[in-house]
Amino acid sequence: EPAHIDPCSGYRFYDTGQVDHAHIIRRFRSLGMSIPDIKALLSADDTAARTDIITTHLEQMEAQLQQTRDTVSALREMLSPVRTPTDVTSRHEPALAVWSVSATIDISGIDDWFAASLRTLHRAVAMAAGAPTAVVPGGLYDRALFLEQRGSATMFVEAPPSADPPEGIRAEVLPRAEFAVLTHPGGHDGIDRSYAALGIYVNEHLISSQGPIREHYLGGTPTDPARFTATEICWPIFSTTAPR
Structure with missing residues (x-):
């Protein structure tokens, strides 16, 4: 003063x-x-x-x-230019019984929806009888969500055996599918670059198929389920070879 x-x-x-x-x-x-x-x-x-x-x-x-x-x-x-990745693998995913949470969301709200849905599924699985100790959650994302900023999103975990899902969670079976898979280090930070690289690879070397993009979230812990060591991006493809 x-x-x-x-x-x-x-x-x-x-x-x-x-x-x-x-x-x-x-x-x-x-x-x-x-x-x-x-x-x-x-x-x-x-x-x-x-x-x-x-x-x-x-x-x-x-x-x-x-x-x-x-x-x-x-x-x-x-x-820097997006480089075509060399570590893309092809994978056959068999049909899988899951518990899921789905919504139509805006891309701007995906982070909040993601965290809330993940917590809901983790709590539900933890309370189920015979639940596995290690849970690998996954996500399904309509391509309109990225192209038009609004679309369908689903979070899922493998269904515990002999258990019915609690209210607000749906039991369903994901159909078998073929994917081109690229592993992105960590969670969603910078994942757009990995998506671009995988998309380029699929368009240049494979045949893209209709259907949602699938993600698997690896390395999460019960104390911090929304933090991952890696994210598998699974791009649907049309395969001409029989699954091994």
Whole structure:
């Protein structure tokens, strides 16, 4: 605060006793600290309170730095050409009895729907008698969801044996199908690049088939079911060879 404000001109005057505070303000402003935080810092009566304020600001700056790094990495990927992957495999998936949750959603809401549906299925399976200890969830996505920003989405898990699904969850059988499979490291971060690479490969080397894109989510844990070590992208194909 200024020591005096001229009532006529509005000029702000400071005295020499405020020099130290001025240096502190300038220093922390140069480090990106907000005015309210600097005011709280100068008003703090003890070292612990000041340390907490500075530590909080440091954590905010670290998070901002990581966000900037992620943005730079994503921009670099956008500038680099999509490479045709060499590790695409063909796979026959047999018919599978599952418990599922489905909805028609906008692409903007897919993350919230995904997390909520996954939690619902994990809770249901955990309460079922004879449920497997390891659950590998999967997803089915209508291509309109990506092309038109709105479409059908289904989350599923393998059905526990001899158990009926609770209310709100459907029991169904996924039909057998042939897929071109590409494994994307991690969850959905950057998965659009892997989708593009797999799509190019299928169009150049295979025959694409109708039907939803299928995903399998690997490496999730009961404590953090929405974090995966890998995501299998399964693109439906028309196969001319018999399954092995």
